Amino acid sequence: MVLVVLDHDGNRLRKGALEALTRARQLAEGLGTKVAGVLLAEDKAPLEEAKKYVETLYTATLGPYTAEKWAAGVLAAAKMGAKAVVAPSSRQSRAFLGRVAYALEAGFLEDTLDSSLEAGEVQATRYAYLNRVTQRVKSPLPVVLTVKPNTTPLAEPLEAEAEVVALKVPEIPTVEVLERVEEEKKGVSLTEANVVVTGGRGMGGPEAFRLAEELAALLGGAVGATRAVVDAGWRPYSEQVGQTGKTVQPALYIGLGVSGAVQHLAGMNKSKYIVAVNKDPEAPIFKHSDYGVVADVHQILPALVQAVKKLKD
Amino acid sequence: MRFVAVIKQVPDGESRLKIQGGRVDLSGATLILDQMDEYAVEEALRLKEKHGGEAVVVGFGPERTEEAIRTALAMGMDRGVHVVFEGYADPVAVAQALAPVLKEEAPTLVLTGGQQADWDSQALGGTLGEALGVPVVAWTTALELEGDTARAKHDLDEGAEWVRVRLPALFTTQQGLNEPRYPTLPGIMRAKKKEIRKVQAEVRPKVALLAEEIQEKQRLGKILDGKDPVGAAEELVRLLHEEAKVI
Numbered sequence: 408m409v410l411v412v413l414d415h416d417g418n419r420l421r422k423g424a425l426e427a428l429t430r431a432r433q434l435a436e437g438l439g440t441k442v443a444g445v446l447l448a449e450d451k452a453p454l455e456e457a458k459k460y461v462e463t464l465y466t467a468t469l470g471p472y473t474a475e476k477w478a479a480g481v482l483a484a485a486k487m488g489a490k491a492v493v494a495p496s497s498r499q500s501r502a503f504l505g506r507v508a509y510a511l512e513a514g515f516l517e518d519t520l521d522s523s524l525e526a527g528e529v530q531a532t533r534y535a536y537l538n539r540v541t542q543r544v545k546s547p548l549p550v551v552l553t554v555k556p557n558t559t560p561l562a563e564p565l566e567a568e569a570e571v572v573a574l575k576v577p578e579i580p581t582v583e584v585l586e587r588v589e590e591e592k593k594g595v596s597l598t599e600a601n602v603v604v605t606g607g608r609g610m611g612g613p614e615a616f617r618l619a620e621e622l623a624a625l626l627g628g629a630v631g632a633t634r635a636v637v638d639a640g641w642r643p644y645s646e647q648v649g650q651t652g653k654t655v656q657p658a659l660y661i662g663l664g665v666s667g668a669v670q671h672l673a674g675m676n677k678s679k680y681i682v683a684v685n686k687d688p689e690a691p692i693f694k695h696s697d698y699g700v701v702a703d704v705h706q707i708l709p710a711l712v713q714a715v716k717k718l719k720d
Numbered sequence: 721m722r723f724v725a726v727i728k729q730v731p732d733g734e735s736r737l738k739i740q741g742g743r744v745d746l747s748g749a750t751l752i753l754d755q756m757d758e759y760a761v762e763e764a765l766r767l768k769e770k771h772g773g774e775a776v777v778v779g780f781g782p783e784r785t786e787e788a789i790r791t792a793l794a795m796g797m798d799r800g801v802h803v804v805f806e807g808y809a810d811p812v813a814v815a816q817a818l819a820p821v822l823k824e825e826a827p828t829l830v831l832t833g834g835q836q837a838d839w840d841s842q843a844l845g846g847t848l849g850e851a852l853g854v855p856v857v858a859w860t861t862a863l864e865l866e867g868d869t870a871r872a873k874h875d876l877d878e879g880a881e882w883v884r885v886r887l888p889a890l891f892t893t894q895q896g897l898n899e900p901r902y903p904t905l906p907g908i909m910r911a912k913k914k915e916i917r918k919v920q921a922e923v924r925p926k927v928a929l930l931a932e933e934i935q936e937k938q939r940l941g942k943i944l945d946g947k948d949p950v951g952a953a954e955e956l957v958r959l960l961h962e963e964a965k966v967i
Binding site: 499537541580583695702709714 | 816
């Protein structure tokens with residue numbers, strides 16, 4: 408069996424789960440085996456949806472997420488005979504699946520762009536060296552494989568509903584969650600947006616982001632921020648683009664007052680077109696840009712909003 | 721108490737990468753202590769300064785990794801262990817190789833970078849946590865010891881949380897946790913005399929590297945003069961609409 412981790416947001420399966428499912432089905436076909444799902448949920452809604460996508464669904468209710476509990480849940484399902492475990496490549500899944508991979512003595516293929524079965528082994532491509540290099544790797548079975556978002560078509564539901572199997576998950580001493588710092592979600596999701604308007608330290612303060620939001624809304628995109636901006640408390644962590652934040656790959660990335668630190672580039676250097684606005688002509692981001700404007704953000708941004716409005720009229 | 725930082729040596733993100741025979745060739749690249757691991761080293765030093773004990777740096781990689789271990793010693797770590805391995809090893813194999821060394825050290829707390837700047841792996845925290853049978857707090861941005869537990873703040877996919885965890889435990893580190901110090905000249909002099917124990921690694925890689933290619937997209941590099949903001953903005957919008965066709 409190939410096991411797919413059906414990640415969800417409490418209501419629906421995440422898009423990433425449906426991408427992982429497509430990959431899992433491809434591998435299962437090559438191996439002449441079935442796909443089973445594992446769903447760790449407290450709520451009924453994701454269970455009803457998940458049942459439509461697999462023939463066997465392993466479930467457990469483990470309380471709020473901690474890496475140790477999720478690893479134990481997925482491991483309990485994998486021990487039902489998984490040759491491969493496939494999961495969406497969220498930051499959390501990459502963390503807890505390391506435990507699963509170690510326990511299964513599996514090859515861990517993280518954040519893969521594609522995957523296929525070649526002569527009984529799994530081959531995959533992935534980025535390395537801060538997104539600058541593409542690696543082709545292979546591993547014998549078992550493997551644990553995570554799927555980079557927006558690389559794979561979404562799976563369609565099956566005709567019949569899954570058989571649901573409750574897992575016995577051993578009690579794991581774990582971290583105690585004291586307080587969760589939630590962030591409000593709004594508009595298009597950053598990792599899925601076709602246009603990303605990112606503000607850096609050159610924005611000067613949180614106020615200027617109002618116009619960045621307006622520009623992003625006009626272009627149907629999302630707002631991003633650099634680490635410096637997030638550290639200064641101008642924008643929430645969920646908007647951080649870079650090595651320690653989110654990786655984005657939009658058709659258009661606009662960096663406003665972004666200098667272009669290596670860690671930031673690692674999160675956006677795969678964008679199709681990169682635009683940079685910075686008053687320092689020596690800012691490293693210009694070397695990585697398709698279009699650059701050497702100017703103060705505060706002068707360009709209002710003009711840019713007006714110019715886009717004019718185009719849309 | 722013993723605070724252990726696990727580190728790698730990686731190419732500086734600014735340095736040019738070449739491909740030779742289908743592999744990244746680092747011979748011309750500047751190699752540094754992984755910046756994500758610098759936060760781990762700094763945190764180990766601060767914990768030792770506050771609570772006493774010993775701060776140990778454990779490096780995994782080829783002979784040259786000794787330079788990165790020396791950097792950590794020059795920052796102030798007490799001694800080093802170098803687990804020597806040449807080539808590509810997946811995170812499960814690395815954890816298997818490091819586990820006996822770390823168990824011998826019996827650390828109160830293990831720290832390592834959240835993502836490695838060479839293979840872009842975020843897995844070492846998890847694999848090592850499983851190998852040692854300790855809980856892992858990933859992407860830590862605040863950390864305090866309280867008796868035999870630690871209180872930490874760390875990032876999730878959405879938002880963040882405060883957790884309490886019984887020690888020993890493992891923490892992956894990132895920017896925001898602290899500001900790593902620079903090695904001082906006396907620190908560098910002292911580091912030359914500090915012990916680095918060499919261990920030949922038992923590594924059985926599961927994942928094999930087949931090929932590597934540079935994927936740096938050629939950029940157009942068109943620079944507009946922003947002295948006339950309205951004109952520059954209009955020209956930019958025209959280019960994005962007519963030339964790039966992205967808006």
